[in-house]
Amino acid sequence: MEDFPERSRFDDNQIAYNGNEEFEQPPEQQYEEFEQPPEQQFDSGRGFETNHNVDSEGNEFRDSFNHRDSAAGKLFVGGVSWETTEEAFTNYFSKYGEIADSVIMIDKHSGRPRGFGFVTFADPGVVDSVLEEEHVIDGRVVEVKRTVPREDMGFKGISKRKKIFVGGIPTSLTDDELGEYFSTYGSIVEHQIMVDHKTGRSRGFGFVTFENEDALDKVFSEGKIHELGGKQVEIKKAEPKRGGGDFSGSAPKSYGGLGGAAAGYGAYNSASRYNGKMGRGYGGGGYPTYGTYNNYGGNYAGSYAGFYGGYGGYGYGFGYGGPMYGNAGYAASGYGMPAGYGGNTAYGGGRGYGNGAVGRGGGSGGGSYGSGRGYDRSGGSTTGRYHPYQKPVDLEEEANDNFASINGSPIGGVVMSFLVKTTNCHHLSSTAMAMCSSFCPHLPNHFGGRPAYSFPTKPLSFSFKAFSSQASNASSEDELPTRVGFLGLGIMGSPMAQNLIKSGCDVTVWNRTKSKCDPLISLGAKYKPSPEEVAASCDVTFAMLADPESAVDVALGKHGAANGMSSGKGYVDVSTVDGATSKLISGRIKSTGASFLEASFSGSKKPAEDGQLIFLTAGMQSCDKSLYEIAAPLLDVMGKSRFYLGDVGNGAAMKLVVNMIMGSMMASFSEGLLLTEKIGLDPKVLVEVVSQGAISAPMYSVKGPSMIQSLYPTAFPLKHQQKDLRLALGLAESVSQSTPIAAAANELYKVAKSHGLSDEDFSAVIEALKPKLQQ
Numbered sequence: 001m002e003d004f005p006e007r008s009r010f011d012d013n014q015i016a017y018n019g020n021e022e023f024e025q026p027p028e029q030q031y032e033e034f035e036q037p038p039e040q041q042f043d044s045g046r047g048f049e050t051n052h053n054v055d056s057e058g059n060e061f062r063d064s065f066n067h068r069d070s071a072a073g074k075l076f077v078g079g080v081s082w083e084t085t086e087e088a089f090t091n092y093f094s095k096y097g098e099i100a101d102s103v104i105m106i107d108k109h110s111g112r113p114r115g116f117g118f119v120t121f122a123d124p125g126v127v128d129s130v131l132e133e134e135h136v137i138d139g140r141v142v143e144v145k146r147t148v149p150r151e152d153m154g155f156k157g158i159s160k161r162k163k164i165f166v167g168g169i170p171t172s173l174t175d176d177e178l179g180e181y182f183s184t185y186g187s188i189v190e191h192q193i194m195v196d197h198k199t200g201r202s203r204g205f206g207f208v209t210f211e212n213e214d215a216l217d218k219v220f221s222e223g224k225i226h227e228l229g230g231k232q233v234e235i236k237k238a239e240p241k242r243g244g245g246d247f248s249g250s251a252p253k254s255y256g257g258l259g260g261a262a263a264g265y266g267a268y269n270s271a272s273r274y275n276g277k278m279g280r281g282y283g284g285g286g287y288p289t290y291g292t293y294n295n296y297g298g299n300y301a302g303s304y305a306g307f308y309g310g311y312g313g314y315g316y317g318f319g320y321g322g323p324m325y326g327n328a329g330y331a332a333s334g335y336g337m338p339a340g341y342g343g344n345t346a347y348g349g350g351r352g353y354g355n356g357a358v359g360r361g362g363g364s365g366g367g368s369y370g371s372g373r374g375y376d377r378s379g380g381s382t383t384g385r386y387h388p389y390q391k392p393v394d395l396e397e398e399a400n401d402n403f404a405s406i407n408g409s410p411i412g413g414v415v416m417s418f419l420v421k422t423t424n425c426h427h428l429s430s431t432a433m434a435m436c437s438s439f440c441p442h443l444p445n446h447f448g449g450r451p452a453y454s455f456p457t458k459p460l461s462f463s464f465k466a467f468s469s470q471a472s473n474a475s476s477e478d479e480l481p482t483r484v485g486f487l488g489l490g491i492m493g494s495p496m497a498q499n500l501i502k503s504g505c506d507v508t509v510w511n512r513t514k515s516k517c518d519p520l521i522s523l524g525a526k527y528k529p530s531p532e533e534v535a536a537s538c539d540v541t542f543a544m545l546a547d548p549e550s551a552v553d554v555a556l557g558k559h560g561a562a563n564g565m566s567s568g569k570g571y572v573d574v575s576t577v578d579g580a581t582s583k584l585i586s587g588r589i590k591s592t593g594a595s596f597l598e599a600s601f602s603g604s605k606k607p608a609e610d611g612q613l614i615f616l617t618a619g620m621q622s623c624d625k626s627l628y629e630i631a632a633p634l635l636d637v638m639g640k641s642r643f644y645l646g647d648v649g650n651g652a653a654m655k656l657v658v659n660m661i662m663g664s665m666m667a668s669f670s671e672g673l674l675l676t677e678k679i680g681l682d683p684k685v686l687v688e689v690v691s692q693g694a695i696s697a698p699m700y701s702v703k704g705p706s707m708i709q710s711l712y713p714t715a716f717p718l719k720h721q722q723k724d725l726r727l728a729l730g731l732a733e734s735v736s737q738s739t740p741i742a743a744a745a746n747e748l749y750k751v752a753k754s755h756g757l758s759d760e761d762f763s764a765v766i767e768a769l770k771p772k773l774q775q
């Protein structure tokens with residue numbers, strides 16, 4: 001039997017690399033810590049992988065494994081309930097044969113179960129029959145997979161133990177100089193400084209592979225920081241990175257290759273300090289030429305010297321390349337802002353090119369402060385999807401580390417958001433949630449203190465829909481609600497609820513059309529036959545309904561959720577409605593003694609599946625604060641960021657503004673596609689041209705090709721887009737704001753609706769411009 005190390009052993013130094021260093025990814029995206037979501041690394045330290053793996057180029061290699069005897073009887077078990085004890089776990093599997101070993105993995109920080117474990121049968125012969133069956137332990141369906149000894153997972157024939165990553169390489173350093181320096185420690189097989197494919201410029205990091213492991217010991221015996229080319233570089237052990245993992249089945253576990261439609265989800269966070277921990281990116285694979293590659297090191301962010309440049313890298317590719325928040329590189333000009341104070345997230349990742357770029361927005365005064373360690377996965381152009389969960393972070397520690405440097409620094413407001421994802425709901429702490437940033441000209445005095453928790457309170461001004469951050473007295477050990485209700489399982493509600501289930505929450509669902517509950521029930525959700533009963537049985541209930549009418553009906557109608565609400569409970573409406581509706585629902589929910597939170601969001605089907613929604617929260621009064629604290633980690637399971645916007649109605653209003661813009665953009669794009677064709681040019685070329693320029697948007701790149709073929713697979717139903725335009729026009733009207741473009745776009749969507757396109761994707765609005773519909 002395998003000599004198992006202690007449970008949950010992690011090696012902070014150990015990082016894994018994407019076997020294909022050709023990819024244009026930031027180090028944060030190419031590397032992952034050992035402490036990964038279980039789906040990415042099932043064994044924290046026990047030396048096993050599942051055999052469902054995809055290499056960095058998307059090639060499955062499960063069949064090539066040579067199962068060792070020691071591993072042959074060992075299975076990974078995922079989706080294990082928090083409540084399941086090791087005894088129950090072992091007992092369950094003992095019906096298949098003698099158990100040689102079994103364990104439920106425990107998070108080293110929180111001491112809580114991580115939702116997965118391993119069971120080893122004395123007789124490997126029983127494994128096949130175990131794999132053939134469905135397994136339900138303590139009422140929860142668990143997922144059983146083979147494990148494979150990690151040492152069997154050769155990548156490019158290079159042992160992980162012989163390769164190091166070198167970060168912070170001065171851009172002037174040559175490959176040869178890199179090799180020469182490290183050759184003093186031992187014979188080198190290969191060495192390479194990674195370069196940007198487009199510019200040919202050094203990306204500030206590279207790899208050195210030694211002939212034998214002794215050399216590594218020697219290098220590390222001199223510490224992690226070495227001086228190269230007159231600058232300090234940081235070395236880390238590299239390990240072949242597991243590719244996407246082949247969870248081709250349901251939901252969040254389907255990380256497998258998506259062909260060329262790779263995700264460019266970038267790092268959740270950014271930089272590292274020389275003396276701190278390296279910010280591990282979260283990003284999935286990334287589309288080679290998009291994503292958020294940034295330079296590593298050498299890019300000291302202006303006044304924030306001492307930090308690696310802000311390779312915030314949040315390539316928000318939607319799985320199709322183009323970064324949504326990409327680019328930027330403001331640090332040198334001090335443009336970033338210290339959102340989240342250590343828990344910040346460097347969005348956008350800016351293509352640094354050595355000038356101290358920082359991740360824009362959410363991030364940081366330099367992307368350099370990021371602390372939420374992301375977990376890179378997949379990598380490579382064909383392993384695009386990323387994992388919706390992220391490990392908990394010791395934000396407090398890093399916030400403190402980082403704070404000193406930002407205290408007193410002027411900040412320019414950009415975007416705020418703090419995001420933390422978790423491997424599972426159990427692991428959240430208040431430090432990992434409720435962190436928001438602000439839009440304010442200077443750091444308020446109170447930031448001079450310990451920035452343990454940043455919590456939004458009052459908006460500074462309505463027009464900015466912003467808020468000031470201040471220390472919160474959020475408890476240090478927040479308990480997640482054990483019971484989460486979810487009402488409305490349409491295109492968006494289903495994947496959102498699914499992510500909650502997958503992250504370990506105890507979810508109870510309801511949907512008007514009951515059959516839509518079934519897939520979630522099979523994933524472990526409970527079912528109640530009315531919103532009222534869901535609300536009565538849950539601590540927090542989410543509502544994801546079609547429109548204002550259904551939102552009101554489900555919340556306040558007969559057997560509506562309000563009937564099941566009472567003091568201590570919370571109702572979180574994530575539907576897209578208007579402010580008045582939100583206020584109505586809020587008022588009635590609160591009259592029961594319960595709390596209400598508005599949390600509409602931006603992001604469509606794919607981001608919902610990937611847990612990448614952008615929440616627009618509002619309505620937290622002092623009495624609702626605990627609801628916000630409770631809901632925040634749940635929102636973080638479903639989304640990548642949270643904005644707090646003040647009073648009830650502001651979240652709805654922001655969402656309507658966003659969708660007003662989106663609706664007009666799509667209408668305008670439709671005109672462009674048709675005009676291009678009419679004048680004898682190729683609309684495909686238009687899509688490409690647009691994608692490369694300043695007006696690029698994932699929406700165009702993704703939807704354009706199918707629009708050209710008159711295909712409109714529904715992600716965001718056209719009827720909802722028209723509803724949003726209608727509501728946005730009402731909002732504009734209420735403040736006498738002229739919105740002629742949106743009004744014209746709205747007319748177009750109405751035409752499309754009247755021709756039966758309501759349930760098509762909103763990109764079907766192009767049909768309204770075609771002659772056959774205009775007759």
Ligand SMILES: NC(=O)C1=CN([C@@H]2O[C@H](COP(=O)(O)OP(=O)(O)OC[C@H]3O[C@@H](n4cnc5c(N)ncnc54)[C@H](OP(=O)(O)O)[C@@H]3O)[C@@H](O)[C@H]2O)C=CC1
Binds near residue numbers: 487488491493721
């Ligand atoms: N799709 C997207 O990309 C995004 C959508 N949104 C917004 O989210 C909301 C839901 O969107 P989406 O999931 O796409 O829409 P769907 O149309 O797929 O789902 C709508 C949900 O509302 C339920 N519903 C509709 N009418 C009623 C009613 N009278 N009583 C009870 N339940 C009702 C539906 O139940 P049933 O299954 O029985 O029909 C379904 O669960 C909308 O407000 C939309 O604008 C926000 C961001 C992105």
Ligand SMILES: O=CC(=O)O
Binds near residue numbers: 601603604716
């Ligand atoms: O509401 C739609 C979206 O994509 O956001």
